[in-house]
Amino acid sequence: MIDTLLHLQWREPLWLVVAAVPPGFVAWRWRRRARVLHYADADLLPWAASVAGKRTGFGARAILEALAWILLALAAAGPRLPLPLHDGQATPRHRLTAMVVLDVSASMRAADIVPDRLARARLELLDWLPRLAGERVGLVVYAGEAGLLLPPTDDAALLARALDQVDSRLIEAPGTNLAAALDLARAQLAAAPGKAKAVLLVTDAEADSVDAAAQDAADALRAARVPLFVLGVGTEAGAPVPLPGGGWAEFDGAPVISRMAAPTYRQWASASGGRFVVASDGDADWTALHDNGLGALPGEPLPPETAAAWRELYAWCLAPALALLMATALPRRVAALLALGVIGAVLAPPPARADAPAAWQAWQQRDYGRAYLLYLDVGGYPGQMGAGAAAWRQADYPAAMRHYGAALLLAGSDAQRADALYNLGNAHYARRQWQAAYEAYAAVLRVRPQDARASRNRELAWQKLRQERPETPRESDLGGRRGFIAEGRIQLDSQTGATPGDPEFGPPGLQRDRGTSGAGATAASGAAAPMMVRVEPALALSGLKKLDRLQDRPDSLLKNLLKQDARGGDAARRPW
Numbered sequence: 001m002i003d004t005l006l007h008l009q010w011r012e013p014l015w016l017v018v019a020a021v022p023p024g025f026v027a028w029r030w031r032r033r034a035r036v037l038h039y040a041d042a043d044l045l046p047w048a049a050s051v052a053g054k055r056t057g058f059g060a061r062a063i064l065e066a067l068a069w070i071l072l073a074l075a076a077a078g079p080r081l082p083l084p085l086h087d088g089q090a091t092p093r094h095r096l097t098a099m100v101v102l103d104v105s106a107s108m109r110a111a112d113i114v115p116d117r118l119a120r121a122r123l124e125l126l127d128w129l130p131r132l133a134g135e136r137v138g139l140v141v142y143a144g145e146a147g148l149l150l151p152p153t154d155d156a157a158l159l160a161r162a163l164d165q166v167d168s169r170l171i172e173a174p175g176t177n178l179a180a181a182l183d184l185a186r187a188q189l190a191a192a193p194g195k196a197k198a199v200l201l202v203t204d205a206e207a208d209s210v211d212a213a214a215q216d217a218a219d220a221l222r223a224a225r226v227p228l229f230v231l232g233v234g235t236e237a238g239a240p241v242p243l244p245g246g247g248w249a250e251f252d253g254a255p256v257i258s259r260m261a262a263p264t265y266r267q268w269a270s271a272s273g274g275r276f277v278v279a280s281d282g283d284a285d286w287t288a289l290h291d292n293g294l295g296a297l298p299g300e301p302l303p304p305e306t307a308a309a310w311r312e313l314y315a316w317c318l319a320p321a322l323a324l325l326m327a328t329a330l331p332r333r334v335a336a337l338l339a340l341g342v343i344g345a346v347l348a349p350p351p352a353r354a355d356a357p358a359a360w361q362a363w364q365q366r367d368y369g370r371a372y373l374l375y376l377d378v379g380g381y382p383g384q385m386g387a388g389a390a391a392w393r394q395a396d397y398p399a400a401m402r403h404y405g406a407a408l409l410l411a412g413s414d415a416q417r418a419d420a421l422y423n424l425g426n427a428h429y430a431r432r433q434w435q436a437a438y439e440a441y442a443a444v445l446r447v448r449p450q451d452a453r454a455s456r457n458r459e460l461a462w463q464k465l466r467q468e469r470p471e472t473p474r475e476s477d478l479g480g481r482r483g484f485i486a487e488g489r490i491q492l493d494s495q496t497g498a499t500p501g502d503p504e505f506g507p508p509g510l511q512r513d514r515g516t517s518g519a520g521a522t523a524a525s526g527a528a529a530p531m532m533v534r535v536e537p538a539l540a541l542s543g544l545k546k547l548d549r550l551q552d553r554p555d556s557l558l559k560n561l562l563k564q565d566a567r568g569g570d571a572a573r574r575p576w
Contacts, residue, residue, distance in 0.1 A: 008313075011078025019073035022066035064328050071321035079313040094133040095300035096196040097152050099185035100125065103203035104168045105143040105176045106249065107258040109435070110204070112239030113279065114408070114443040115421055119436065121202045121233045122163050123405050124279050124286075129156045131290050135299075138188055141166060142181035144173025152192050169244075176206060179213035182228075186221055194300045198227050198274070200289075204234035207261040218268040227273035229294050231285065234260045242439070246465055281411070359386055368393040381410040381420075388423060392430075400427040418447040422454055429457070434465040 010016065102125070108118040138152035139162050147170070150162040182199065189197040199221060203209070221228050238259035241249040249256040266276035277289040326338060359374035368390045375386030388403030404424040411417040425440030441458035444451055 007081055009080055009082065011080060013077055015073055015077040017073075018076065019070045021073075022069045026066070061328050064324050068321045068324035068328070071317045071324070075314040075317035075321060079317065081311045081313065094135055094295060095194065096198065096294075096297060097136045097138075097189060097192045097194060098198045098200055098294060099138045099140055099152070099188055101140045101142065101181045101185050101199060101201045101203075102166060103143075103176065103178075103181075103201075103209075104141045104166060104171055105206075106168065106174065106243070107176065107204055107206050107208075107241050108233070109168060109242050109439070110234065110239040110258045111242075111439045111443055112235045112237060112258075113233060114417060115424060115436070115440045116443075117204050117233045118166075118168060119405070120279060121231070122166055123409055124231060124233065125163055125202065126160060126405075127409055128286055128290060129160060131286060131295065132156055133295065135295075136192070138185075139163070139166075140181055140185050140188070141170060142177055142184075143168070143171035144175035144177050145171055146177060146181040146184045147171065148184060148188065151188065176209040177213075178203070178209045179211070179217040182214070182217035182221060186217075186224060186226060189226060190224070196297060196299045198229060198294055198297060200294060201228060201230045201265075202233060203230070203265075204258060205230065205232045205260045205262060205265045206234075206258050207264075208258075210261050210264045215268075218272065222272040225273075227294075227297065228269050229274040229289055230265045230269045230276040231289060232260055232262060232265065232276060232278045234258070236260045236262060242435070244435070246462075281409070359383075363390065381407050381412065381416060384410060385420065385423070388427070392423075392427065395430075397427050397430045401431070414447050418444050418451075421447075422451075425454075425457065425461070429461060429464075432464075434461050437461040438465055 102121060104118060108121065109116050111117075113120050134154060136152040136154045137159055138148070139150040139159065140146055141149050149165070149170075150159065153159065182201075185199050189199070218228065236259055238257040241256050241258050243249055260278075262276065262278070269276040275289065275293050277285050277293075279285050330338070359371050359378055362368075362371035362374055363386075372387050372390035372394070375383045375390060377383070378386065384403045384407035388400045388407065391397075391399035391403060401424060404420050404427055408417060408420040408424065411420055421440050421444045425437045425444065428434075428437035428440060438458055438461040441454045441461060444454040445458065448454065
């Protein structure tokens with residue numbers, strides 16, 4: 001105990017002065033009373049001064065309030081104990097600046113790795129974020145040009161937001177300009193403070209991206225003592241490159257097969273002090289790339305005042321101070337009930353985790369909001385699939401995509417991966433992302449060639465991809481209110497009943513948004529004569545122009561921002 005008090009330190013020691021207010025006030029009262037008592041003889045004192053009558057309980061209440069005041073002052077001063085770091089133990093914060101260089105070229109849409117290379121790269125990076133321990137991370141995207149999407153930051157939520165905005169359409173220049181991307185990342189690192197820096201390149205490591213300029217950029221990183229870590233997203237067998245408008249890339253009349261050039265990228269990474277890892281299911285890729293690689297690099301030395309970890313003790317002063325204040329200010333019954341409630345909450349056992357049957361019961365009751373929360377508590381592959389299905393029923397398609405993507409990473413078998421891919425395709429389809437939906441269904445068919453639902457949905461996505469034009473009203477080719485595009489079944493572990501994911505069917509007809517009311521959708525002619533409205537053509541054009549300028553176009557904004565860092569060069573590059 002004495003040793004602990006000797007090591008006790010204070011974050012804001014000036015607040016300790018406030019603790020002297022109650023004793024000072026008591027001393028002032030005592031001195032004032034002593035002066036009054038010495039004003040006259042004891043026999044004449046009742047006629048010389050009036051002494052207030054004794055108030056019952058005032059002394060005990062004053063003592064409790066003074067003690068609460070002192071405890072509040074101690075809590076504000078921030079008592080804490082240092083936690084010593086053992087030899088070889090890493091500091092709690094890893095102060096290092098890393099630039100993520102993400103390939104968004106056309107070849108990243110190849111589907112030799114499910115659901116496709118770019119989607120898998122984004123999922124892998126999102127899976128990397130929880131491993132960060134204080135590193136400052138920036139994001140550079142590149143295709144035929146390179147642009148800075150996010151400067152280095154230690155805000156993981158901001159980085160996750162930037163990853164959600166990544167799209168192959170952000171860079172209009174075709175091709176793969178790896179040299180410009182690495183040079184831009186090196187320039188950002190040169191402007192960042194400190195010396196602990198690294199580059200994480202996430203790419204399909206395509207053979208066509210290896211050229212003399214890329215070799216020079218890799219050599220420049222090595223000369224600047226910046227290690228290059230590479231996460232390869234693809235396979236050496238390769239896959240055809242889909243085009244944005246449909247079809248496949250061709251060269252001299254033959255389909256282009258995008259293959260990974262692993263030896264060259266591995267040599268670049270090894271020469272700079274980094275490592276090359278191919279994306280794989282599970283945690284093996286990030287264990288090798290981050291835990292034993294980027295995360296193990298020596299970080300910047302921490303300042304002496306922040307090098308140690310601290311055990312904060314202010315709560316031990318704050319809690320009893322609040323209890324004393326409530327005891328003196330509240331009625332005794334209320335204070336006793338609050339005390340019993342706090343004791344019961346402390347002694348109560350922690351709530352048990354939800355199980356799949358409870359979540360499924362909520363699903364059967366059509367309480368999809370509660371089912372969503374229960375499936376989140378289940379965790380793992382079953383929980384992510386159930387949460388995605390519940391989000392789908394609530395028309396929250398972005399949340400459904402996130403959960404199906406997480407389930408894809410957590411899948412333990414080809415059958416589970418195919419189920420997650422199928423429902424991920426449904427979510428893409430609901431968001432009118434026809435290309436991503438087509439590729440997801442195509443990936444399902446590679447695992448289950450006889451899957452009739454995936455085949456039919458793939459054809460629907462292909463038709464939408466070919467049309468790519470809005471119609472008002474448009475004929476619903478989805479088979480009713482939800483349609484057969486969402487007819488995938490989601491098999492959950494430990495599930496005793498039917499699986500969520502089977503929507504109701506209805507007759508085909510005009511498709512309406514779910515949020516619109518049906519009152520005005522079936523207006524019949526003849527009930528009232530149509531009102532004739534005359535519009536001035538010049539004013540109409542002006543109004544349309546104003547409405548056009550009011551539209552929010554984040555993609556256009558990001559494109560223009562990325563063009564500021566465009567370094568395409570004059571070299572002729574293949575469009576993939």
